[in-house]
Amino acid sequence: MSVFDELAGQSRVVSQLQNAVAGAMTHAWLFTGPPGSGRSVAARAFAAALLCPFGGCGECRSCVQVRAGTHADLLLVRPEGLSYGVRQTRDLVLRAAGAPSGGRWLVVLFEDADRCTEQAANALLKAIEEPTPRTVWLLCAPSAEDLVTTIRSRCRVVTLRVPPSSDVAAVLTSRDGVDPARALDAARAAQGHIGRARRLATDPAAAARRLAVLQVPVQATSLGPALAAAAALVKTAEDEAKSVTEQLDEPERGALRQAFGEGSTGKGVAKAMRGMAGAMKDLEDRQKSRATRVKRDSLDGALLELAAFYRDVLMLQFGAAVELANADRLDDLRRLAASATPEATLRRIQAIMRCRERLTFNVAPLLAVEELTISLTQG
Numbered sequence: 001m002s003v004f005d006e007l008a009g010q011s012r013v014v015s016q017l018q019n020a021v022a023g024a025m026t027h028a029w030l031f032t033g034p035p036g037s038g039r040s041v042a043a044r045a046f047a048a049a050l051l052c053p054f055g056g057c058g059e060c061r062s063c064v065q066v067r068a069g070t071h072a073d074l075l076l077v078r079p080e081g082l083s084y085g086v087r088q089t090r091d092l093v094l095r096a097a098g099a100p101s102g103g104r105w106l107v108v109l110f111e112d113a114d115r116c117t118e119q120a121a122n123a124l125l126k127a128i129e130e131p132t133p134r135t136v137w138l139l140c141a142p143s144a145e146d147l148v149t150t151i152r153s154r155c156r157v158v159t160l161r162v163p164p165s166s167d168v169a170a171v172l173t174s175r176d177g178v179d180p181a182r183a184l185d186a187a188r189a190a191q192g193h194i195g196r197a198r199r200l201a202t203d204p205a206a207a208a209r210r211l212a213v214l215q216v217p218v219q220a221t222s223l224g225p226a227l228a229a230a231a232a233l234v235k236t237a238e239d240e241a242k243s244v245t246e247q248l249d250e251p252e253r254g255a256l257r258q259a260f261g262e263g264s265t266g267k268g269v270a271k272a273m274r275g276m277a278g279a280m281k282d283l284e285d286r287q288k289s290r291a292t293r294v295k296r297d298s299l300d301g302a303l304l305e306l307a308a309f310y311r312d313v314l315m316l317q318f319g320a321a322v323e324l325a326n327a328d329r330l331d332d333l334r335r336l337a338a339s340a341t342p343e344a345t346l347r348r349i350q351a352i353m354r355c356r357e358r359l360t361f362n363v364a365p366l367l368a369v370e371e372l373t374i375s376l377t378q379g
């Protein structure tokens, strides 16, 4: 077993990283690849390999702690709001300047580094320009172009590709014990995104939400049903976001209460409890802003799923011999393919992309999605 087992279909990257663990180190790395290619999975595996006394065995205490996100020498950073602020980044840079507590390295894993504000990027650049000898920065972004040149020129770039569905399915079967046929359906539906594929294969609620999204093209036939479909789509995305946020929020609040010694007695406890109220308020503000981001990401994910559905329709209309993402919905795909022209399907895909763009400009979600589902009814 190795921490790199999780990286489906990335053998080139795995050998690049394994060589780095064994050989000379670089202090800043940039993991790039399209959504779903497993940037953060790869960065985390690399972090585990750097911190593990056996080069990434996947089984020792250190490897287990990295997986759980509790390793003392791994700083995990995700944007809590829509982007990183400068204060957040300065805090991080300060912590990263410390020495590792146990092993050789202190690893900072910075997911979605492309969401840095400009000032935050400057703070980050300073840290990377003048590296602390034992600190390794692992940045993740969709592409190298998403970061300012000054940062990316100081990083060694690791480029991931979207893994083939068969490789993702193989990981689901061997690691999670998912039945092979189901694993392949999930891998195809997730279009290579291993985390999403795992959720679809193992979480019935996630699978049900996907089916609800894929009902939209079937339902949106006239105005009334189109509006209902829009409301359902927004609601589905909100449910998904809620389930993601809930899993994160409560443990964070629990950890904070524990850090302030809730439940203990003795001198100073009352004072500590007063301090906790302020810290709890800060945490809840950050959680709120994260919830907004997760909601936006969920809706965008649903729209991409919808686009993939119409792409499948288009492929059937063209008679192209390609792997369909939604092969498990073949009857619906065929019906839609027979009832429209390829031009109409293309227009629908464009309408979805336009809706995604409008959402980035903060148009009210229901409004933007209603406009979309209405345009889906037009032939």
Ligand SMILES: [Zn+2]
Pocket (backbone or CB within 6 Å): 052, 053, 054, 055, 056, 057, 058, 059, 060, 061, 062, 063
């Ligand atoms: Zn290990």
